[in-house]
Amino acid sequence: MSRFWTDKARDMVPYVPGEQPKHPDLVKLNTNEHAVQPSEAVLEALRGVSGDTLRRYPDPDAVALKQCIADNEGLTPNHVFVGNGSDEVIALAWQALLARPCGVTTVDVTYSFYPVWAQLYDTDLRVKPLQDDFSVDVEAMNQSEGTLLLANPNAPTGLALSCAEIEYLLTSNPDRLVVVDEAYQGFGADTVAPLISQHDNLLVTRTLSKTWSLAGLRVGYALGHPDLITAVSRVKDAFNSYPVDAVAQCVALAALQDKDWLQRASTTVINAREQLAESLRAMNFEVLPSVANFIFVQHRLRSGGELFDVLRRQGVIVRRWDQPRIENFLRITVGTETQNQKLLMTLAEFL
Numbered sequence: 001m002s003r004f005w006t007d008k009a010r011d012m013v014p015y016v017p018g019e020q021p022k023h024p025d026l027v028k029l030n031t032n033e034h035a036v037q038p039s040e041a042v043l044e045a046l047r048g049v050s051g052d053t054l055r056r057y058p059d060p061d062a063v064a065l066k067q068c069i070a071d072n073e074g075l076t077p078n079h080v081f082v083g084n085g086s087d088e089v090i091a092l093a094w095q096a097l098l099a100r101p102c103g104v105t106t107v108d109v110t111y112s113f114y115p116v117w118a119q120l121y122d123t124d125l126r127v128k129p130l131q132d133d134f135s136v137d138v139e140a141m142n143q144s145e146g147t148l149l150l151a152n153p154n155a156p157t158g159l160a161l162s163c164a165e166i167e168y169l170l171t172s173n174p175d176r177l178v179v180v181d182e183a184y185q186g187f188g189a190d191t192v193a194p195l196i197s198q199h200d201n202l203l204v205t206r207t208l209s210k211t212w213s214l215a216g217l218r219v220g221y222a223l224g225h226p227d228l229i230t231a232v233s234r235v236k237d238a239f240n241s242y243p244v245d246a247v248a249q250c251v252a253l254a255a256l257q258d259k260d261w262l263q264r265a266s267t268t269v270i271n272a273r274e275q276l277a278e279s280l281r282a283m284n285f286e287v288l289p290s291v292a293n294f295i296f297v298q299h300r301l302r303s304g305g306e307l308f309d310v311l312r313r314q315g316v317i318v319r320r321w322d323q324p325r326i327e328n329f330l331r332i333t334v335g336t337e338t339q340n341q342k343l344l345m346t347l348a349e350f351l
C-alpha cells in the first residue's frame with residue numbers, strides 16, 4: 001500500500017482465479033479448461049494472421065464476428081456484444097445495466113466473481129440460499145428484488161435451471177432484468193438464447209473459454225435486446241475501443257464456424273463426465289448431476305481439505321473453497337482420459 005492508492009484500490013477484495021501452475025507434468029483439473037484441443041480450423045486461422053492485420057487497429061465493432069454469432073443464434077448483429085472474455089463482458093454489463101439502485105440478487109453458492117463486481121461498482125448484492133440439494137429455489141428468486149443474476153449451469157455446482165423455469169422468471173416480472181451467465185453452455189444444459197426475441201429483459205453471456213476450448217484467446221459475448229446491447233457498448237466505448245484484438249476476432253470466427261468440432265468435442269466431454277461421475281460414485285463420493293465440463297463432489301467419509309491435499313501431493317490439482325456449505329466439496333474439471341485415470345488412481349490408492 002502507498003499514500004497514492006485510492007479508497008477503491010485499498011478496500012476492494014479482488015477475485016482470485018484458479019492457479020495456473022508452470023509445471024507441465026501436473027494434472028490440471030482446476031479451472032474448467034476444455035479436455036479437447038481447439039479445432040484445426042482455429043490453428044489454421046491463427047497461422048493465417050498477416051503482418052498487415054497486426055499493423056492496423058482491429059475492427060472496433062467486430063462486425064464479422066458479431067454477424068457469425070447472430071447467425072448461429074437466429075438473431076441480428078444488433079443483439080450481440082463481444083468483449084475480452086465473458087468476465088469483461090459481465091463487468092461492462094454491470095456498469096451499464098446492473099449498477100442500479102435496485103441492486104442485484106443472486107444465490108449463495110455461485111461464481112465468486114459476482115461479489116467482487118458488486119463491490120467494485122458499489123451495488124447492493126442480495127444472496128439467496130440454494131436449496132439443500134443445491135438447486136435454485138425458483139420461487140424464492142421470483143419473490144426477490146432487483147436484477148437477477150444467475151450462472152446457468154451454475155458454477156461450481158454444475159446444476160442448471162430449465163429454459164421454462166427462466167422463462168417463468170422473465171414473464172412474471174417484465175420490468176426486472178435477468179442476466180444469465182451461460183459460460184458452460186453446450187455440455188447438456190438448456191440455453192435461453194431463443195427467448196431473447198420475445199423478452200427485452202433478458203441478457204445472456206457466453207464465453208469461448210469453456211465450450212470452444214479457447215480460454216487463452218479471451219473472447220466472450222452477450223446476447224440481448226438491442227437496447228441492452230447499446231448500453232453495454234456505450235460503456236465499452238468509454239473504456240477501451242478495442243477489447244477484442246485482431247487475432248482474437250479472426251480466430252474466434254474460425255472457431256464459431258466449425259460446428260462439427262463443437263459437436264464432437266462436447267460429446268467427448270459429456271461422455272467422459274458421465275464415466276468419471278460413475279467411477280467416483282463407486283468410490284463412495286456424492287456427485288451432483290452436472291451439465292457442465294466439471295463435477296462437484298464430496299466423499300461420504302473423508303473431508304474435502306484432506307482429499308485436496310492428497311491429490312495435490314500427487315500432482316493432481318482440483319478446486320476447493322473454504323466456504324460454508326461447500327467446504328467438503330471438490331470441483332473437478334473433466335479432463336482427458338489419461339488425466340481422469342490419474343485422478344481416479346490417486347483417489348483409489350488413498351481411499
Ligand SMILES: *Cc1c(COP(=O)(O)O)cnc(C)c1O
Binds near residue numbers: 086087183210220
Ligand atoms: C469461466 C467463467 C466465466 C468467465 O470466463 P471468461 O474466460 O472470462 O470468458 C464467467 N462465468 C462463469 C460462471 C465462469 O465459470
